[in-house]
Structures are given as structure tokens and as C-alpha cells.
Amino acid sequence: MEYKPLLRSLVPGDLSGLVATAGLPSYRFDQLADWLFAQGALTWETMTNLPVAMRLDLASRFDLVGLDLVERQVSSDGTRKFLFRLRDGATVESVTIPMGEHVTFCISTQVGCAMACRFCATSRGGLVRNLEAGEILEQVLRLRADIQAEPVPESGDRQFNVVYMGMGEPLDNWEEVAPSLVVMMDGRGLAMSSRRIQISTSGPGEGLRKLVAANPGVGLTLSLGGSTDEERRAVMPVPGRTSISEALDLAVRYARGTRRRATVAWVLIAGSTDDPGQAERLATLLRGKPIKVNLIPMNPLDDANLLPPDEKGIQAFRQILTDAGVDTFVRTSGGRDIAAACGQLRRRRLKT
Ligand code: SAH
Secondary structure: OOOOOEHHHOOHHHHHHHHHHOOOOOHHHHHHHHHHHHOOOOOOOOOOOOOHHHHHHHHHHOEOOOEEEEEEEEOOOOOEEEEEEEOOOOEEEEEEEEEOOEEEEEOOOEEEOOOOOOOOOHHHHOEEEEOOHHHHHHHHHHHHHHHHHOOEOOOEOOOEEEEEOOOOOHHHOHHHHHHHHHHHHOOOOOOOOHHHEEEEEOOOHHHHHHHHHHOOOOEEEEEOOOOOHHHHHHHOOOHHHOOHHHHHHHHHHHHHHHOOOEEEEEEEOOOOOOOHHHHHHHHHHHOOOOEEEEEEEOOOOOOOOOOOOOHHHHHHHHHHHHHOOOOEEEOOOOOHHHOOOOOHHHHHHHHO
């Protein structure tokens, strides 16, 4: 099936070009951008200050809405999990996570994923397709509208961060992720500071090189999960094709370019990635580099083959890194009671 492109997939520069080509005055672009991004309009009819002819012309060439809410779950810890159906029937997840003063929106960049990481629910069905920039952005607009309609207790309804940490590998879809970042940071888009945005990647070499070259200034998290190439390939077979040393070199280059520390994300799996020997080798790899570590205890999937270590094991792994002078934090996953681990909600739906 063929779809029109989403109007929100266009970066502000292209949108203003569109308005100029139609022979319309430039203030029409300001009004349109305001509806699309500041207001997050979901119908053409609401754009009352735009001429009907302009709206009809746009509607004949572009779709305004790409997401349809299928399910919204709220966890006892305040985490909100959303399942959206796309125009072709595929589904993606997004999550709102309360973080004290602000909330974090965790958004998806692909339907499914080709990376085949053993611990990740999204990997199970393989890659279905890339998301369009407008589909990536609309997740943020929907989640923003949701906290405005119902502020998260203590975190309020205004300040949000965005992490590209949902379904998919963002750097395998750089062509669409890049314009989505432009819109998020453009004053005529979502006007977000780069400080509030983080890209999490398993670090495919080609994608990492594109990120380093583009240098968008957003934060970088590299998901590692192995201290040698062999160990890493055992849990992350596809990203493991890029050597750890190359991925780390690129992460360091990016961190220097942005003057912002990078993060290594490390899934802690009992009897596998929690090995103290791995902690020691990881410490050696990271010592002196502008990189900190986030340890993420494994969030068990439905089949529960892989489990997190106990608290003692988590702290022992952390201690080895901190003793070596590597800043290390433990990230507990929110929303366990609503299956908020990557891809779990979608997977349950696909099975029922
Ligand atoms: N593909 C990107 C973004 C999606 S995964 C990446 O790899 O970074 C986001 C993070 O969730 C990664 O750090 C990944 O290691 C982690 N993750 C995936 N499944 C998990 C699970 N079941 N338990 C804990 N962390 C998980």
C-alpha cells in the first residue's frame, strides 16, 4: 500500500520552501510550523488561521497523522506505556518515564529491529521497517499532549527529555532520525536543547560514523554488553560485527566533538554479562575516556531464560568499575508491572 509522506517528516527549511513554491507569504510558514510542532495539531480543521485552499492543497499531498493510539498503560511507579498503530497496521511502543523534576520520553525509530540482541524483546520478530521522521516526531507530540492533559505527579507537564531508546536501532535509520533531530532542536520545531536529547545505539560502525560526521550535539549512549568482541557477539550478534575498539574510538571522538561525556549501557545478565572478569576488562577499556557507565539489570522477557543478577552481584560489578575510576550508575527499569521493557507490550499483543 502507498501512503502520502507525513507533513511532519519535512524539516522547517523544506516546509518554508513548500510554502514559498505555492506562492504564499512567508508568515503562512510560521503559522503552519506553529500548528505542526508547537500546537501538535492532529486535524487540518483546527488550523483555522490558514486559508482553506492551502489546507486542501497540503492534504492532497501529505498526511497529517501517522499514529493511532491502541493502548495506554500506567504503571504503579508512574511510567506510562503507549502502543501506537501506524498507517500500515504495524505497531510501535513509546514510554513516558517520570524522572523527578522532568519526564523522559522513550521513543522508537523502527518497527522491529535487525540487531538480534539475545536479551531484547524487539529483536524477536526481526526488522519490519524503518519509521519515517514524522512517525518518530509524532510519538513525542502524542506523549507531550498526554502529560499536558494529565500531568505526571511531581514531574509536571512541561519539561521533557527525549531518548531514542525504544524499539529499533536509530543509527540503522539515520536518514529519518537525522531530520527528526533537526525538527526537535529547531526553534520553529520543538525548540529543544540538544542537552535534553539522547541517542542510544548498539553502535553499527557505518551508522556511528554518520553520527560523528553530522555531530548533532545530542548525547550518545553506546550499548556494549561484552568486554571482548567474542563476548559481545555472543549476546549482540549483529552489532558485534563492529569491533569494540572501533565503536569506542568513534564514541570518544563524538564525545570530544560535543564536549559531552558519552555513556556505555551494559545489560547485566546473570551468569553471562555479570562476570567480574568482564567488569575488569571493561574498566581497562574505559579508564581515562570521557565515558560513564549505566548498568541495566536484565528485564526478564516472557520466556525468562535470561535473568538479572541479584543485588549483591550488581553491586560487585559496579564496585569493580568505580574502584577503577569509571563513573558507574545502576539504572533500574521502571514499569515492570506493565511490561515496559523494550518491545514487550507489542510482543504480547502480537501473540494474542
Ligand atoms: N538499539 C538501540 C536502542 C534500543 S535498546 C540500542 O541498542 O541502544 C535500548 C537499551 O535497552 C539498550 O541499552 C539495550 O541494551 C537495553 N535493553 C534491551 N532489552 C533489554 C532487557 N530485556 N533488559 C534490560 N535492558 C534491555
